[in-house]
Amino acid sequence: MNWLLEPSVSTFGPDIDRLYYIILVITGIVFVLTEGLLIYFLVRYRKRPDRRAEYIHGSTRAEVLWTLGPLVIVLMLGFMSKPVWDRAKDPAHFPEDALELTVSARQFEWESYYPGAGGDPDAQDAFSILNRVHVPVGEPVILHLEAEDVIHSFFVPRFRVKQDAIPGRTIPVWFEITEPGEYELGCAELCGIGHYLMDGVVVVQSRAEFDAWRAEQHAAALGGTGAAQLAGSGDLDGAPADGPVAEGGL
Amino acid sequence: MSTPTAREKTDWDIPHYAGDHHEELSFIRKYVFSTDHKVIAVQFLVMSLVFLALGGFLALLMRWQLGFPGQPLPGGTLLPETMAPGGIILPEFYNSLVTMHGTFMIFFAIMPLLVGVFGNLLIPLQIGAPDMAFPKLNMASFWMAVPAGLIMLASFWVEGGAAGAGWTAYAPLSASGDFTGVYLGQQLWLLSLFILGFSSIAGAVNYITTVINMRAPGLTWFRLPLTVWALFITAVLVLLAMPILAGALIMLLTDQTIGTTFFLPEHGGEPLLWQHLFWFFGHPEVYILILPAFGIVSELLSNGARKAIFGYHAMVLAIAAIAFLGWIVWGHHMFMSGMNPMLGTTFMVTTLAIAVPSAIKVFNWLGTLWKGNIHFHVPFLHAAAFVALFIIGGLSGIFMASAPVDIHIHDTYFIVAHLHYVLFGGSLFAIFGGIIYWFPKMFGRMMNPFWGHVHFVGTFVFYNLVFFPMHGLGLEGMMRRLYDPTQYAWLADLQPWNVFITWAVFGLLAVQVVFFVNFVASIWTGRKAEANPWQANSLEWSVPSPPPHGNFEAMPIVYRGAYEYSPPDRKEDFILQNEPPRDPVGDRVEPEPQPTGGLEGSE
Numbered sequence: 001m002n003w004l005l006e007p008s009v010s011t012f013g014p015d016i017d018r019l020y021y022i023i024l025v026i027t028g029i030v031f032v033l034t035e036g037l038l039i040y041f042l043v044r045y046r047k048r049p050d051r052r053a054e055y056i057h058g059s060t061r062a063e064v065l066w067t068l069g070p071l072v073i074v075l076m077l078g079f080m081s082k083p084v085w086d087r088a089k090d091p092a093h094f095p096e097d098a099l100e101l102t103v104s105a106r107q108f109e110w111e112s113y114y115p116g117a118g119g120d121p122d123a124q125d126a127f128s129i130l131n132r133v134h135v136p137v138g139e140p141v142i143l144h145l146e147a148e149d150v151i152h153s154f155f156v157p158r159f160r161v162k163q164d165a166i167p168g169r170t171i172p173v174w175f176e177i178t179e180p181g182e183y184e185l186g187c188a189e190l191c192g193i194g195h196y197l198m199d200g201v202v203v204v205q206s207r208a209e210f211d212a213w214r215a216e217q218h219a220a221a222l223g224g225t226g227a228a229q230l231a232g233s234g235d236l237d238g239a240p241a242d243g244p245v246a247e248g249g250l
Numbered sequence: 251m252s253t254p255t256a257r258e259k260t261d262w263d264i265p266h267y268a269g270d271h272h273e274e275l276s277f278i279r280k281y282v283f284s285t286d287h288k289v290i291a292v293q294f295l296v297m298s299l300v301f302l303a304l305g306g307f308l309a310l311l312m313r314w315q316l317g318f319p320g321q322p323l324p325g326g327t328l329l330p331e332t333m334a335p336g337g338i339i340l341p342e343f344y345n346s347l348v349t350m351h352g353t354f355m356i357f358f359a360i361m362p363l364l365v366g367v368f369g370n371l372l373i374p375l376q377i378g379a380p381d382m383a384f385p386k387l388n389m390a391s392f393w394m395a396v397p398a399g400l401i402m403l404a405s406f407w408v409e410g411g412a413a414g415a416g417w418t419a420y421a422p423l424s425a426s427g428d429f430t431g432v433y434l435g436q437q438l439w440l441l442s443l444f445i446l447g448f449s450s451i452a453g454a455v456n457y458i459t460t461v462i463n464m465r466a467p468g469l470t471w472f473r474l475p476l477t478v479w480a481l482f483i484t485a486v487l488v489l490l491a492m493p494i495l496a497g498a499l500i501m502l503l504t505d506q507t508i509g510t511t512f513f514l515p516e517h518g519g520e521p522l523l524w525q526h527l528f529w530f531f532g533h534p535e536v537y538i539l540i541l542p543a544f545g546i547v548s549e550l551l552s553n554g555a556r557k558a559i560f561g562y563h564a565m566v567l568a569i570a571a572i573a574f575l576g577w578i579v580w581g582h583h584m585f586m587s588g589m590n591p592m593l594g595t596t597f598m599v600t601t602l603a604i605a606v607p608s609a610i611k612v613f614n615w616l617g618t619l620w621k622g623n624i625h626f627h628v629p630f631l632h633a634a635a636f637v638a639l640f641i642i643g644g645l646s647g648i649f650m651a652s653a654p655v656d657i658h659i660h661d662t663y664f665i666v667a668h669l670h671y672v673l674f675g676g677s678l679f680a681i682f683g684g685i686i687y688w689f690p691k692m693f694g695r696m697m698n699p700f701w702g703h704v705h706f707v708g709t710f711v712f713y714n715l716v717f718f719p720m721h722g723l724g725l726e727g728m729m730r731r732l733y734d735p736t737q738y739a740w741l742a743d744l745q746p747w748n749v750f751i752t753w754a755v756f757g758l759l760a761v762q763v764v765f766f767v768n769f770v771a772s773i774w775t776g777r778k779a780e781a782n783p784w785q786a787n788s789l790e791w792s793v794p795s796p797p798p799h800g801n802f803e804a805m806p807i808v809y810r811g812a813y814e815y816s817p818p819d820r821k822e823d824f825i826l827q828n829e830p831p832r833d834p835v836g837d838r839v840e841p842e843p844q845p846t847g848g849l850e851g852s853e
Contacts, residue, residue: 002722002725002726003721003722003725005658005725006726015654016654016655016657016658019652019654019655020649020655020658023648023649023652023655024649026648027645027646027648027649030641030645031641031642031645034612034616034641035638035641037616038616038619038634038637038638038641041616041619041620041622041624042619042624042634045555045619045620045621045622045623045624046624046626047623047624047625047626048623051623052556052623052816052823053555053556053557053621053622053623053815053816053823054557054621054622054816055557055558055816055817055818056557056558056560056620056621057558057560057561057562057813058558058560058561058562058563058564058614058617059560059561059617062561062613062617063561063564063610063614066609066610066613067564067606067609067610069609070605070606070609070610071603071606074602074603074605074606074648074651075602077602077648077651077652078598078599078602078652081598081652081653081654081655082595082598084654085591085594085595085598085653085654086591086595088654088657089591089594089653089654089657090591090592091591107429145588149422149429150420150422150423150429151420151422151423151521153586153661155661155727155729157658157726157727157740160657160658161657162586162657162658162660162661163586163588164586164587164588165588166515166521166522166587166588167422167515167516167521168515168516168519168520168521169515169588171588184738184739184740186727186729186738187729188586188660188661188662188729188730189420189661190345190348190415190416190420190423190730190731191423192345192414192423192429192430193341193342193345193414193430193431193733194341195341195345195731195732195733196341196732196733196734196735196737197737199737199738199739
């Protein structure tokens with residue numbers, strides 16, 4: 001039982017974590033005070049033969065006090081939450097010069113679509129990969145999240161990113177990751193019998209590695225080779241092996 | 251002042267007080283198709299305890315799979331091949347378990363326990379009425395709930411199995427069997443809840459009418475026990491919320507069956523519309539599931555502490571405020587749904603605001619204990635545990651109310667922990683306490699206090715062992731409704747916790763056997779109860795246990811509020827609401843309780 005969060009690796013992650021810890025401290029104090037008072041009263045005012053409960057019906061001053069106190073605290077939390085929320089979720093606050101990809105969810109896999117080298121999603125060298133998303137480190141990325149059948153939810157715990165993918169909609173999700181690595185991706189919305197099999201990986205690479213990887217994929221999409229060496233872990237029972245799928249150029 | 255005129259009426263359908271002439275009723279009219287609110291309360295009690303046990307059993311199956319994924323369930327070979335071949339729970343069956351556990355517990359256990367049982371039992375008894383305003387409608391309410399429950403239960407055995415889209419039935423997953431393989435099961439789920447909705451609405455109309463029209467003379471609004479206030483406000487919520495659910499259910503049913511596309515995007519439908527409709531019903535529903543528990547706990551705490559409820563008017567206003575705010579917070583279930591982030595901010599503010607009346611309730615309960623003389627009877631213990639656990643459930647709610655923090659914990663076990671702290675630690679503890687407290691008014695006997703203590707301590711300990719670690723699982727990112735968490739590398743490390751929780755669930759359910767045995771045995775072998783075994787004030791304690799048909803010998807007259815414990819001018823530390831003032835000349839004139847003033851006698 002651990003109340004500490006695993007460190008986040010996105011730019012807005014620490015803001016979310018700070019807010020979490022602030023709430024943890026406030027609720028922790030309230031928890032100790034109220035539960036402590038409860039236990040104290042239960043012990044202090046337990047039944048005694050010579051005692052009689054006092055005939056008290058309330059106190060307006062106390063009511064005002066414990067109405068205003070919580071009100072001030074929750075208003076403060078609201079004010080502190082709004083900018084963090086806007087930064088993480090509001091497209092109006094998204095960075096402008098971001099790498100843009102489309103990630104599509106279906107029962108029970110993720111597919112990331114990369115446009116051609118010229119930026120054209122229908123170009124010959126456009127490609128897609130299953131259950132993996134490759135992004136460069138230290139650069140803003142916008143994923144256009146789509147769903148093909150039912151609702152799924154794109155959840156990368158270490159990024160502090162979660163967004164439902166809704167069929168019929170394209171929902172932008174942004175993040176900028178500060179540490180390279182491979183981060184697990186899961187589906188957080190019940191999507192059918194294979195809901196538990198929708199794990200994937202977000203690979204965060206240096207710009208150079210990312211470019212090299214992408215160039216390889218472009219070449220593979222054009223030539224139809226190179227798929228084998230990139231086939232992923234294939235850890236999904238019955239699901240297609242992770243890896244590139246030739247796409248585009250129809 | 252409202253004056254019930256039932257006694258002058260001769261129509262057989264109008265409730266009569268016990269002192270009036272009663273014709274002998276046949277067994278069927280007395281115990282099966284009964285119009286007596288107390289019998290109907292017991293009928294609801296039996297039905298919902300059956301579903302409570304079933305829901306707990308489903309939870310155990312789920313926990314087995316989570317603790318020991320892929321291992322055969324002990325005795326699991328008894329289950330059909332379509333659910334658990336070789337005793338190994340199938341993913342589609344697991345999804346049905348998730349869905350039906352939630353559905354049973356919310357719609358067929360907690361809601362009928364709080365509203366059906368306590369609403370029926372307490373409203374007429376505590377307001378001094380001979381029965382409900384519409385006894386036949388009341389009977390119909392129960393007999394609509396029964397087929398609804400049977401249909402829901404039967405859906406396990408139809409082709410494709412029971413509904414598997416979660417108790418929230420998010421479209422499009424729920425809108426077409428092509429996505430789940432569940433066709434008829436989902437349709438029966440919708441039909442069952444639709445019928446249950448009528449049952450709830452019938453009950454709500456009855457409660458509202460009864461409370462408004464049939465309070466005994468002298469029983470002003472602000473002399474009502476908080477149970478009646480809570481049940482009255484709950485009934486208003488039910489009346490307004492259930493039609494919304496009914497509408498949404500019909501839309502989903504036609505999507506499933508006759509090819510409409512309200513929620514299916516390929517023909518212009520909108521999946522988010524379901525979520526808006528469902529949660530516009532669903533969040534008031536959440537308060538339907540806790541407000542009556544607030545009332546029960548207030549009653550039990552005040553009685554145990556032998557002290558008036560602290561801040562009675564504030565308590566009433568807090569219930570009303572929660573009921574009102576409950577209508578404008580539904581979007582917090584949809585922070586991650588992709589709705590406009592501006593709406594996220596709006597719903598975050600309203601959701602945080604609801605913490606205020608909740609805090610008011612907790613502080614007033616603490617204030618009630620302050621300077622009391624606390625009798626630790628079993629119902630009181632449940633009420634005190636309710637306060638302790640509701641504090642945890644309320645505080646964990648603040649985390650998810652903050653929309654940015656919710657990004658991380660939404661749809662994880664943190665939510666599972668939170669909702670069980672409110673619905674089990676909250677509502678169910680209040681229900682256990684309430685059943686034990688009012689058992690004499692249902693069965694004329696007391697439940698065994700020793701086994702009551704055993705059950706209480708065991709439940710409290712195992713309950714926390716089960717649900718507290720789930721906060722941690724959620725913070726680590728363990729998603730809800732996951733058939734096999736070991737499929738994810740980052741969750742595989744948490745498996746020891748899942749095993750631990752599963753064993754704790756075994757303990758938790760084993761302790762419930764104590765309650766069920768105590769409950770059933772006490773009906774026949776419990777100590778015979780006198781009229782007022784808890785030395786309480788409200789009207790139900792002025793009549794024998796159990797009260798006769800018609801409840802009161804004649805219409806009671808009420809002289810004071812329900813919480814006049816330990817009045818300074820009396821030797822006893824309680825005084826019944828309908829006990830006439832002793833000596834209005836020589837003695838002190840009966841005190842009018844006016845804690846905060848200004849609101850008394852608002853009629």
